[in-house]
Each structure stands twice: as C-alpha cells, then as structure tokens.
Amino acid sequence: MNAPVVVATMVLQLLAGTGFLATARIPLPRVLVPPVALIVGMFLHTVAFLLFDLVAIDLSQGAMVAAAALVAGAMHVAWPRVRAFYGTLFAAPTMRLRLHDPVTLVILAYAMYIPLWASWFWPVTPFDAMAGIDLVARTAVAEGRIDNSVFTDPALQGRLSNQPFYAPFTMLMQVVSRLMGFPFGQVWLGLLAILHVWMMWMVLRAVVQPLVANVLVLLMVMTPEVHGYMYLLQTDFANSVMMTLGVVAVMMAVDKKQVAMLALAALAFAAACWSRTESILIVGIGLAGSFPILRNAFGTGSALRWSSIIAASSFVAFALWHVLYFRVVLPQQPDSLSELVIPTLSRFAVVMGAIFSNLLFDVTLWGWTFYLVAVLAVVGAVVVVRSKGALLSILGNNVVVVWAVAILLGLIVTGTIFSAAIVEQTLRRGIFKLVPLMFLLMATMPVVQRFAQRLDRWETASRA
Amino acid sequence: MFSVRSLLLAAAVAVGWWLLIRFEATSVNPYPVWYENRVKFYYDRMDTFAGIRSIQKRMFMRHTFNYDLCRLITERLKPGDTLLLPPRPYANRFGQGQEAIFTDARIFRYLSESSVPLVAWEDQARRSRANIAVALEPTAFELLRRRDVPARFDSLIAEYVAASSSSGVQP
Numbered sequence: 355m356n357a358p359v360v361v362a363t364m365v366l367q368l369l370a371g372t373g374f375l376a377t378a379r380i381p382l383p384r385v386l387v388p389p390v391a392l393i394v395g396m397f398l399h400t401v402a403f404l405l406f407d408l409v410a411i412d413l414s415q416g417a418m419v420a421a422a423a424l425v426a427g428a429m430h431v432a433w434p435r436v437r438a439f440y441g442t443l444f445a446a447p448t449m450r451l452r453l454h455d456p457v458t459l460v461i462l463a464y465a466m467y468i469p470l471w472a473s474w475f476w477p478v479t480p481f482d483a484m485a486g487i488d489l490v491a492r493t494a495v496a497e498g499r500i501d502n503s504v505f506t507d508p509a510l511q512g513r514l515s516n517q518p519f520y521a522p523f524t525m526l527m528q529v530v531s532r533l534m535g536f537p538f539g540q541v542w543l544g545l546l547a548i549l550h551v552w553m554m555w556m557v558l559r560a561v562v563q564p565l566v567a568n569v570l571v572l573l574m575v576m577t578p579e580v581h582g583y584m585y586l587l588q589t590d591f592a593n594s595v596m597m598t599l600g601v602v603a604v605m606m607a608v609d610k611k612q613v614a615m616l617a618l619a620a621l622a623f624a625a626a627c628w629s630r631t632e633s634i635l636i637v638g639i640g641l642a643g644s645f646p647i648l649r650n651a652f653g654t655g656s657a658l659r660w661s662s663i664i665a666a667s668s669f670v671a672f673a674l675w676h677v678l679y680f681r682v683v684l685p686q687q688p689d690s691l692s693e694l695v696i697p698t699l700s701r702f703a704v705v706m707g708a709i710f711s712n713l714l715f716d717v718t719l720w721g722w723t724f725y726l727v728a729v730l731a732v733v734g735a736v737v738v739v740r741s742k743g744a745l746l747s748i749l750g751n752n753v754v755v756v757w758a759v760a761i762l763l764g765l766i767v768t769g770t771i772f773s774a775a776i777v778e779q780t781l782r783r784g785i786f787k788l789v790p791l792m793f794l795l796m797a798t799m800p801v802v803q804r805f806a807q808r809l810d811r812w813e814t815a816s817r818a
Numbered sequence: 819m820f821s822v823r824s825l826l827l828a829a830a831v832a833v834g835w836w837l838l839i840r841f842e843a844t845s846v847n848p849y850p851v852w853y854e855n856r857v858k859f860y861y862d863r864m865d866t867f868a869g870i871r872s873i874q875k876r877m878f879m880r881h882t883f884n885y886d887l888c889r890l891i892t893e894r895l896k897p898g899d900t901l902l903l904p905p906r907p908y909a910n911r912f913g914q915g916q917e918a919i920f921t922d923a924r925i926f927r928y929l930s931e932s933s934v935p936l937v938a939w940e941d942q943a944r945r946s947r948a949n950i951a952v953a954l955e956p957t958a959f960e961l962l963r964r965r966d967v968p969a970r971f972d973s974l975i976a977e978y979v980a981a982s983s984s985s986g987v988q989p
Contacts, residue, residue: 453824454831461835468860475867477877485924492928508944509923509936517924537873565827572835578852717848813823 356535359415363534366422367395373429374398376439378617381610384443385556389549390618393599396542397625398425400526404500404674408683412498418533452813458555458568465575466551469584470544476585477538483524483587486517491528491539500529501683511686516774519688522675523596523629524589540587547584550595551575554790557602562797563806565813573726574793579719580786590783593630596622597761598790600637604644605753605794608651616648616660623664624671632775632784634672636764641665643756693774697767705769708777709762713785720785723792734801754795761787881929883913884920888930891952894962900935902948908981912954939978951975 371391375382382390402421403413411417430436478488493502504510504518531539554574558567575581583591600622607615626633641661648657680687695701714724765784769775796802839853860867870876877885895901903926909918919925923938937948949965953974965971 452827453820454828457828457831461832465857468857471864472860475876477873477880479880481919481925484919484928485922489924489928492931503933504924504927507927507933507936509938509941510927513923513938513941538876565831568831569834572831576838576849576852578848578856581852581856717846718851721848721852813821813827815823 356415359419360534362419363399363422363530364392366419366426367399368392369395369426370398370422370429371395372439372443373426373436374621375618376436377429377432379435379439379614380618381612381614382606382618383556383560384445385449386553387443389553389556390599393546393549393553393595394618394621394625395422395425396527396546397523397596397621397628398429399530400523401425401628401671401674403526403530404522404679407500408679413494413500413529413533414498415533418530452564454565454568458572461572462551462555462575465581466548466584469547469581470541472585473540473542473544473587474536474538478540478587480586480588482517482520485515486520487525487589488528488539488587490518491525491532494525494529495532500525500679501685505685514686514688516688516690516693519680519684520589521593521627521629521631521633521672522679523625524587524592527592528587540585543587543591544585546592546595550598550790553599553602554793558793558797561794562802563810565809566802566806567797570793570797573721573723574790577721577723577789579782580789583783583786588783589630590786593626593633594786594790596625596629597633597636597757597787598794600626601640601754601757601791602794604648604757608647608753611651613652613656613660616664620660620664620667624667627668627672628675631672631676632764632768634668635767636761636787637668638665639764640757640760643760644753647753647756690772693772695771695773697770702766702770705777705781706766709766709769709781709785712777713782719782720789723789727792727796730796730799730801734799738800738804752795752798754791754798758788758791758795761791877929882916884916884918884925885929887952888920888926890961892930892932892934895934895950899950900937900948902937902945902951903939904952904954905939905978905982907985908978909952909954911981912956939982951978 368388368391371394372387374380374394375387375391399422402425403418406417406421407413478484490500490502490504493504494500497503500522505514527542528539531542551571551574555567555571558570561567562570580591580594600619603615603619603622607613607619623633623637627637641664645657645661648661651657652660713719717725761784765781768784769777769781775781838847838849840850841847842850870879874889891901903921903923904918906918906921909921912918920929921939923936923941926936927933937944939945950962951965951971951974953960953963963971963974
C-alpha cells in the first residue's frame with residue numbers, strides 16, 4: 355500500500371464529490387455530505403479514468419491520481435458557489451445525540467469493521483470476479499490498458515462469457531485500488547459499505563425518531579447475505595449503494611420540495627447504470643412510476659425536464675461502456691444476444707414465482723427484512739389506515755414503494771429475457787437493491803411513524 | 819442528553835441486540851448464525867490471520883488446491899509449451915469435494931498470475947496445439963505429461979475423455 359497515494363486519491367475523490375454537491379447546489383443535510391460526496395467522487399473518478407483509457411493514456415498510478423485531480427478540479431470551477439458550500443460545512447454542529455446513539459454506534463462499528471478488515475485480508479473470491487472484473491482489472495494494471503490481453507488471448511477467445519463485460523464501476527475501482535498498492539484491490543468495497551451504512555443511518559434518522567432509526571439500521575447491517583457481499587467482490591453491492599442513493603435523493607426532493615436534489619438523483623442513477631447493466635431497465639421503470647409523484651411535487655414541466663435529465667444521464671453512463679467502449683475499443687463483444695430468450699407470460703410467472711417463493715422470504719438470506727415489511731404493512735392497514743383506499747393512496751405516493759416495485763419488476767423482466775440471469779444467483783444478488791429500501795420503507799410507514807412519535811414523547815417527557 | 823428513560827432505551831438497544839445474536843432458533847432467528855459465521859468467526863481469528871502477511875498464503879487459504887496447482891503447473895512449463903487444461907469432471911476427482919475451478923481458462927490465468935499459452939479442454943478446435951497436459955494422481959506427483967511421450971500422453975487424454983463422457987460433458 356502506498357499511503358500518500360491512498361490519502362491523495364481519497365481526498366481528491368471526496369473533493370470531487372463535494373464539488374459536485376456544491377456546484378449543483380444540492381441541499382443535503384450536512385451529516386450526509388461526507389459519505390455521499392465520497393460515493394459520488396468514486397463514481398466520477400472511475401468515469402474520468404475510463405476516459406483516460408479512451409484517449410489512450412496508460413493507466414498508471416500517476417494517471418489514476420491525475421484523473422482524480424482533474425475531476426476534483428473540474429468540480430471546483432464554479433469556485434464562489436463551492437466556497438459558500440464549504441462555509442456551511444464547517445459551521446458549529448447542530449446534531450443532538452441521545453444515549454442510545456453511542457450504543458448503536460459501537461455495535462455498528464463492531465459489525466462494520468469486519469467488511470473493511472476482510473476486504474483487506476482476503477483475496478478476491480467469487481468466481482465471477484476472478485473470471486471477469488478482477489481478471490480485467492489486474493491485467494489492466496499490468497498492461498496499462500482496459501482493452502488488454504484478456505480480450506485478445508487465444509485461449510480465452512469465445513470463452514470469456516459475459517463476466518469481463520460487466521458494467522465497469524467495480525472493475526475500475528479494482529484498478530484504482532490495485533494502483534494504490536492494495537494487493538487484492540477490494541478495500542474500497544469495505545469502505546463503500548461503511549459509507550453506505552453511514553448514509554442510511556443518517557437518512558433513517560432524518561425520516562423517523564432516532565431510536566427506531568437505530569434499530570432499523572442495525573437490522574439492515576445484520577442482513578446476512580448483504581453483509582457478506584460487503585467484502586466479497588461483485589457488482590451487486592456497489593450497484594445497490596448507487597441505486598439507494600438515487601431513491602433517497604428522489605425521496606428527499608419530493609418530501610422537501612427541493613428540485614435540486616434531483617441532480618443528485620440523476621448522478622446516482624447514472625452511477626447505478628455504471629455499476630450494473632440491468633439498472634438502465636430499472637431506472638426506466640422507476641422514472642415512469644415516479645413521474646406522477648414528481649408532477650404533483652414540481653409541476654408537469656419540471657417533472658418532465660428532470661425525468662428527461664435523469665433518463666439521459668443514466669443512458670449516457672450505460673452507453674459510454676456498453677456502446678461506445680464495446681464498439682470502438684474492445685476487440686470483442688459479449689455475445690449477449692445468444693442469452694436472450696423469447697419473453698413469455700409463463701416464463702415471467704415462473705421467474706416471479708421463484709423470486710417470491712425461493713428468495714424474498716428466506717430468513718437465512720435477508721433476515722427479518724421482508725417479513726417485517728409485510729407485518730408492518732398489515733398492521734398499518736388494520737390499525738392506522740383503516741380505509742383501503744387511503745392505504746393505496748399512501749403507498750402509491752411513496753417514492754420508496756414505487757422504486758422498490760420498479761426494482762422488483764426490473765429483476766423479474768431481466769430474469770424473463772436473459773437465460774443467464776438465474777434466480778438463485780444473479781437475481782438473488784439483485785435483491786440487495788431492495789434491502790435498504792425496505793428499511794427506508796419501514797421508517798416511512800404510518801404505523802412506525804405513529805409508534806416513533808409516542809416513543810419520542812415518552813423519551814423526552816422525563817426531561818421536562 | 820441524559821435521562822432515566824434514555825438510559826433505559828440505550829440498555830434496551832444493547833440487550834435487544836445481544837438477545838438477537840444469542841437466541842438460537844435457526845428457522846426463525848437467522849442472526850445468531852450470521853453473527854457466528856460472519857462476525858465472531860473473524861474476531862476470534864483476527865490476531866492469527868493478521869499475522870499472515872504472505873499474499874501466497876492468503877491466496878491458498880481462500881483457493882486451496884486450485885491456487886497451488888496453477889502455480890505448480892506454471893512453474894514447470896518451458897518456453898514454447900502450450901498447456902491443455904483438463905476437463906472439470908476429471909479434475910474434480912482429486913478435489914476432495916471442492917470444485918476444480920482452475921480448469922476454466924480464465925480462472926487458470928487469474929490464479930497462476932501468468933499468460934502462458936493455454937487450451938481449454940472444451941476448445942476442440944485448438945486442442946491439438948497443446949503439447950503438455952495436466953496429470954492428477956493421488957499417489958504420484960507427476961503433474962504434467964508431454965506429447966513427446968505419446969503413449970502416456972494419449973492415455974491421459976483417454977482419461978479426460980472418459981471423465982467427460984461419464985459426466986455428460988462433451989468429450
């Protein structure tokens with residue numbers, strides 16, 4: 355590990371992300387700025403790094419730092435605006451901690467140290483990563499090119515399958531991380547997991563009473579399958595982080611009537627498409643589903659404009675790799691067409707049935723996540739919202755519900771049209787995107803909100 | 819902010835979490851298994867693991883014989899050699915229950931950290947270009963057989979074919 359390079363790269367990524375938030379005037383709560391800025395910075399850095407490769411600059415350690423510096427610099431061009439943003443960041447803290455917060459923090463730190471440690475200690479393990487993402491990344495570090503000998507080796511001709519062609523975020527972060535001097539790369543994955551949990555914790559606290567938020571974030575971190583992939587290199591966890599950030603941004607934009615938040619959503623959904631291919635389909639479905647909510651919040655013109663911006667940015671991120679890079683640079687393309695199957699209603703039903711019966715309610719994979727949502731929804735319907743119409747209205751206007759349904763539908767469609775998208779493997783990991791949203795959904799449920807208010811009154815009453 | 823009720827809630831979080839990871843009922847409560855396998859397992863061994871600095875040792879800990887075989891094979895190859903990877907069913911016989919993923923050309927290249935000329939068993943068009951093949955035997959340590967000893971090489975290929983056929987893989 356080259357400590358100065360690690361520090362310089364991370365600081366530049368943080369600056370790049372902060373610069374973006376400042377330039378786009380995104381009214382993010384201050385406590386969310388560090389994790390979101392670093393996540394955004396990682397994404398922007400990988401895009402710049404791929405552009406370096408596109409213009410035939412060798413991918414060396416110097417080029418990697420230069421790409422980060424370039425993005426960070428570009429995001430600070432509107433300096434007066436950025437300077438004002440930095441000013442707000444360093445004001446006196448306003449957050450008030452409660453006694454259960456340190457307890458939660460200790461448990462979270464205890465559980466989240468493992469992904470960071472394991473991603474540092476263990477070599478890359480999943481077959482898909484060794485056969486694709488990291489094979490390309492390691493060879494790129496050795497040869498200085500993404501379009502390296504993996505794509506020209508006669509032994510691999512016709513046997514690459516689709517793993518080396520996965521959406522490039524994870525592969526590029528492996529290149530960055532390996533160039534920093536980490537022998538297995540992947541330390542960034544443990545860091546990304548910590549940023550994700552930090553972000554989700556603060557988002558949940560903004561939505562619901564702190565104790566309930568603390569319990570929800572603890573349960574989220576303890577989701578067995580997701581916790582494992584916080585240090586097992588695959589595209590899915592990173593994709594889940596980006597998708598969650600996008601949904602959170604849309605939710606905050608609608609709840610607080612802050613249209614600028616949609617710029618963050620546009621970038622986050624682009625990052626989702628940059629980290630997993632099927633995301634372009636999910637973003638399309640999600641945008642269509644959330645359009646009525648955006649229209650109610652911002653008016654038809656603004657909703658149309660921002661939906662177009664989000665769709666365009668996602669498509670650009672998708673096309674930069676899957677169209678431009680594949681067609682212009684790579685000597686061979688994935689044979690995705692051969693994996694397409696004719697979509698039929700019966701296949702759709704089979705995939706949907708398998709997801710519901712074999713996946714979603716498996717407690718060994720997702721803990722109590724989906725059971726809790728189901729129970730709380732039923733209790734909410736019976737106790738809090740007695741009218742069925744009112745319940746449907748609440749659910750239909752809930753950004754999180756709309757995007758959760760979009761993700762589920764996107765996964766089912768993917769499983770229906772691609773033979774390689776196996777329910778128990780590919781789609782199982784696709785569920786990662788749903789897990790944080792389920793905890794966010796629980797936090798926004800009327801029954802939880804009502805309970806949280808009572809709890810808050812009880813907790814604070816004794817101080818009076 | 820201190821109050822007795824806040825203190826009670828803080829205790830409730832700690833006790834609740836402790837109960838969740840302790841109360842064993844696998845079909846209902848998956849968290850003790852998660853805790854044992856994904857958290858406690860590593861904390862219990864962290865000191866020992868952290869002392870293992872060698873990258874090769876860590877690779878072996880994770881990829882066992884797949885990693886060692888790739889390295890041993892690569893070390894024994896001579897310039898000009900083209901290696902024929904065995905079919906997975908053949909290699910699996912020696913994997914003691916573990917999948918012999920090194921038979922995939924991408925994985926061999928990854929684990930061996932080299933780009934030696936290879937031919938995957940499934941690559942029938944290029945199979946004849948290989949001049950050396952992987953011979954796995956539980957009692958001998960031969961590892962590679964060369965085409966320039968035709969009888970022994972051909973008998974190995976016959977074993978490959980038989981293993982492939984018996985498992986339904988195209989020979």
